[in-house]
Amino acid sequence: MKVGVLGTGVVGQAIATRLVQLGHEVCMGARNSDNEKARAFEKQFLPKGTSGTFSDAAAFGELLFNCTNGAGALDALKAAGEANLAGKVLIDISNPLDFSNGFPPSMLTPSTDSLAEQVQRAFPRCLVVKSLNTVTAKLMVEPQSLSSGNHDMFMAGNDAGAKAKVKELLQSFGWKHIVDVGDITGARGLEMYLPLWVRLYGQFQTATFNVKVVR
Amino acid sequence: MKVGVLGTGVVGQAIATRLVQLGHEVCMGARNSDNEKARAFEKQFLPKGTSGTFSDAAAFGELLFNCTNGAGALDALKAAGEANLAGKVLIDISNPLDFSNGFPPSMLTPSTDSLAEQVQRAFPRCLVVKSLNTVTAKLMVEPQSLSSGNHDMFMAGNDAGAKAKVKELLQSFGWKHIVDVGDITGARGLEMYLPLWVRLYGQFQTATFNVKVVR
Numbered sequence: 001m002k003v004g005v006l007g008t009g010v011v012g013q014a015i016a017t018r019l020v021q022l023g024h025e026v027c028m029g030a031r032n033s034d035n036e037k038a039r040a041f042e043k044q045f046l047p048k049g050t051s052g053t054f055s056d057a058a059a060f061g062e063l064l065f066n067c068t069n070g071a072g073a074l075d076a077l078k079a080a081g082e083a084n085l086a087g088k089v090l091i092d093i094s095n096p097l098d099f100s101n102g103f104p105p106s107m108l109t110p111s112t113d114s115l116a117e118q119v120q121r122a123f124p125r126c127l128v129v130k131s132l133n134t135v136t137a138k139l140m141v142e143p144q145s146l147s148s149g150n151h152d153m154f155m156a157g158n159d160a161g162a163k164a165k166v167k168e169l170l171q172s173f174g175w176k177h178i179v180d181v182g183d184i185t186g187a188r189g190l191e192m193y194l195p196l197w198v199r200l201y202g203q204f205q206t207a208t209f210n211v212k213v214v215r
Numbered sequence: 216m217k218v219g220v221l222g223t224g225v226v227g228q229a230i231a232t233r234l235v236q237l238g239h240e241v242c243m244g245a246r247n248s249d250n251e252k253a254r255a256f257e258k259q260f261l262p263k264g265t266s267g268t269f270s271d272a273a274a275f276g277e278l279l280f281n282c283t284n285g286a287g288a289l290d291a292l293k294a295a296g297e298a299n300l301a302g303k304v305l306i307d308i309s310n311p312l313d314f315s316n317g318f319p320p321s322m323l324t325p326s327t328d329s330l331a332e333q334v335q336r337a338f339p340r341c342l343v344v345k346s347l348n349t350v351t352a353k354l355m356v357e358p359q360s361l362s363s364g365n366h367d368m369f370m371a372g373n374d375a376g377a378k379a380k381v382k383e384l385l386q387s388f389g390w391k392h393i394v395d396v397g398d399i400t401g402a403r404g405l406e407m408y409l410p411l412w413v414r415l416y417g418q419f420q421t422a423t424f425n426v427k428v429v430r
Contacts, residue, residue, distance in 0.1 A: 101327075104400055111322035111410065151429040154411075181414040185319055189411030195326065196369075196404030199396040204430060213415065214366040215424035 004029060004061025006054050006076055008037035010137045011093055012067035016041055018141035020048045022172055029057025031079065058084035063091070063165065070096035070108055070115055074122060086125035089162045091169075092116045092187070093132045093140070095194050104198055109191065116156065116187035129157035129166045130187035134197065136207035143210075144174040151210040152177045156186030179213060219244060219276025221269050221291055223252035225352045226308055227282035231256055233356035235263045237387055244272025246294065273299035278306070278380065285311035285323055285330055289337060301340035304377045306384075307331045307402075308347045308355070310409050319413055324406065331371065331402035344372035344381045345402035349412065351422035358425075359389040366425040367392045371401030394428060 005016040006029045019026045028051045030038040038051035050060075058064055058080035068076040073094045077085065096108035096115040109115055116130040132140045134154060143149045153175045157163050167178050181189060201207050220231040221244045234241045243266045245253040253266035265275070273279055273295035283291040288309045292300065311323035311330040324330055331345040347355045349369060358364045368390045372378050382393050396404060416422050 104403060107326035107407075111326070111407075112316075147429045156414075179415070179418070181411070181418055186414045188319060189414045192322075192326075192407040193411050196396070196408050199371075199401045199404045200394070200428065203394070203396055206430070209428055209430035211426040212429050213424055214362045214427050215419060215421070 001025070002060055002062045003027075004057035004059075004064045005067055006057055006065065006080060007067030007069075007094075008035055008041070009067065009069070011140070012065075013037070013041065014137040014141050015065050015067055015093075016049065017045070018173060020045045024048070026050070027052055027057040027060035029054040029080065031076070054080040055084060061088065063089045063169070066090055066092045066094050066119070068094055070094045071098070073115060074118060077119060077123065082123055082125070085123045087127070089127045089129060089165050090119070090123075091132065091166055092119055092128055092130050095133050095191055097194055097198075103202075104195060107192065107195070111188065111192065114185070114187040114191045116191070117184050120158065120184050127157065127159045127162035128184060129155055129159075129162050130184065130190050131155035131166055131170065133190055134193055135210050139208065139210060141173050143176070146208060146210060149174055149176045151212040152179050154179050154181050154190050156181045156184055156190060158184050177212070216240070217242075217275055217277045219272035219274075219279045220282055221272055221280065221295060222282030222284075222309075223250055223256070224282065224284070226355070227280075228252070228256065229352040229356050230280050230282055230308070231264065232260070233388060235260045239263070241265070242267055242272040242275035244269040244295065246291070269295040270299060276303065278304045278384070281305055281307045281309050281334070283309055285309045286313070288330060289333060292334060292338060297338055297340070300338045302342070304342045304344060304380050305334070305338075306347065306381055307334055307343055307345050310348050310406055312409055312413075318417075319410060322407065322410070326403065326407065329400070329402040329406045331406070332399050335373065335399050342372065342374045342377035343399060344370055344374075344377050345399065345405050346370035346381055346385065348405055349408055350425050354423065354425060356388050358391070361423060361425060364389055364391045366427040367394050369394050369396050369401075369405050371396045371399055371405060373399050392427070
């Protein structure tokens, strides 16, 4: 499958690399076409891995990942272009956290909204699915590296077909337990979980942890 | 131990009943001294269980539980009286959820604050520990009824001695895994977890679930 990965940070690198390793063709998009990290990805993975602008990556992909940081996500997606998002599944990983006043971070969105909903409203023809935002980058793509994958991934989105595609992709990453929390308003819970995640990270001094729902 | 339980709802009843069963003396407090549910508790559990106003319960207890609802918590604690809270451990279970606009609920506090911090600021001589707010009432007091207790309880608070007392009490309820997330600002994460909890509740159609941290 052709996949566009928007963002060149730790998350974008992890997602794009894993996708190439699984045999997909991946275009990593950045604000500018001369982004050094995107170029390095391309250099390492050509011909399966290429790079370009947000717009190039969005045009390339049949399925897209938003791996930009929360504060810049909407601008990055505007740069990607509405027409390039239309009709495509977008897996939104970004978290609307504000670290500008230090630790602990606050949320950039009120509790009556979420970044994923803002994205869905801004691009109504895009099929937004919130997922993967509740774990560190390495676990997103190698869930089995922790407790044989015996922990949970969540997802939220309005379109059942889009969620089925995301579920299949997550399973190809190694996720065994995927909990659908309903429509895109469920992203509020997934994003507001982050302040707890950040505290646990601080206490454990490692990001390699996740939660398992026991019932 | 003498314990004051503020609140007569499902949470207050579960906590007060369990405490009496464990041999403690419990006064259940309500806004008015003629509260029917508090009277019924007293009738069932005299002499170990008694009832009164918020002020009566707070004066009675060496240790206190805030089991009021989030919207009314600060008023209930003001009615309990600053002098009756001073120097005592207060386990704050209440969640600042606003269901006035339906489902999903929003938070009554911004992400830069929490109800537990508001309580701690309003009553600086009280030793506030946030805990138990992340599970349904039955699991608070009978954690072993789910998966042999193989799931986690969180707590946050400024005073190490107070948290040690709370940990001991939680262990007497059956909690085996208690994760300290640091000072009282950690309550933000514990409270902002609720929107996810509410979504999971909606999807599972049961409140009998919890999370286990895998690491």
